[in-house]
Amino acid sequence: MNKIITFTVNGKKRELNVDVRSSLLDVLREIVGMTGAKEGCGVGECGACSVLVDDLLVDSCIYMAVWADGKSIRTVEGECRDGKLSSVQKSYVEKGAVQCGFCTPGFVMASTAFKERFKDKTFTRDDIRREHAGNICRCTGYESIIEAVEQSMEED
């Protein structure tokens, strides 16, 4: 049961013959070879597999690969451009918002979605918490992650 899908991953167009039983996460990790997004819980609770589909944050473990047909996918690998970290990534580094790192690729995408959505809006720490509620980190205790998001909002 295969289907050919066409989509872009981090700006690069791909045409792939995928098994319709695959999740988007399976395809990203095993066919595209981008292992940034991780499988944590596998049931949409931890957010370690978060990617952006047409700039919308989704859990790629519970998103069928065939749904990506015609869409634009962004993963953590694409956020660093020309060797330069995105403002979100840079803030995570500077605020020490990374410990074991397993949840980080998902968190970075959640923060990227937050930054793009709240760019010209006022927001509170509660907004940051609410928009990261689908991501679990078992190391840092979140405070440094929230600080990183706040810092990233001040940069371009």
Add this chain to the structure above:
Amino acid sequence: MFPLKSYEKAESVDHAIQLLQDNPEARPIAGGTDVLIRLRDGKTGYDHLVDIHQLEALRQIKTDEDGTLVIGSGVTFSMAMESELIREIIPILSTASETVGGPQVRNVATIGGNICNGVTSADSASPLMALNTVLQLEGPRGTRLVPIAEFYLGPGKVDIGQQEILVSFRIGEKDYKGYYGHYHKYAMRNAMDIATIGCAALCKIEANQLTDLRLAYGVAAPVPIRCTNTEQAVIGKPVNRDLIREIESLVEKDVNPRTSWRASKEFRLQIISELSNRVVTQVIEKAGGRIE
């Protein structure tokens, strides 16, 4: 890999119905946040799928000429939160949508799926019950319009045929105009949690009299329910402290919660009566009523 035996993508509602007719074992998949998890768990009954994910015909939010608000079954919780029309006409549904799961889930999970999976804890269910929502189903034998209260047959069981697709939710103007509503989700966590009790209320006030009240609960019984006895007993009464106390004591007779690992029956009863007080007080105040 999801253990699928067959997969067909529907290009339209009619096509979906045709595909369901072609395979009596097939079921629709929309947002997938329930179906894919059940599949992964190895639950039976989900291994033949007809895909209605992001079918454009199911994603509309509009009002008909007669003022009926029509919400497509494929509208996601994020879409419901962002829709100006929903915010303006039935803000209770925006509020309820905000309480669902987390951002990732709200971005793909649909209101149609929330209702069709038949669970009592569905956050959209009690608001839609309070709004006297009518479900539009399409199947090989045409259209069926089913009031949401009749749609629930039992836990996880709803009145939808294997060959039918839930197309839209229809809320008549008489069911939203002049009403003020609120939904409160009581859960252990502020996000990524399932309601211990969900409470939705809508009311209409004239000259400080309660001219209408609709009180609905999730997890207060095996399916989402309306507290019709309580409603009938208090409609027409003047708004005051006694009225709130009366509602608080009456609701217990309308509900039938159970003990689960999440909470005991006794605790749920306590929350049910407390929420009737808080949520009804809030909607009365929103409607301009004065509780003296």
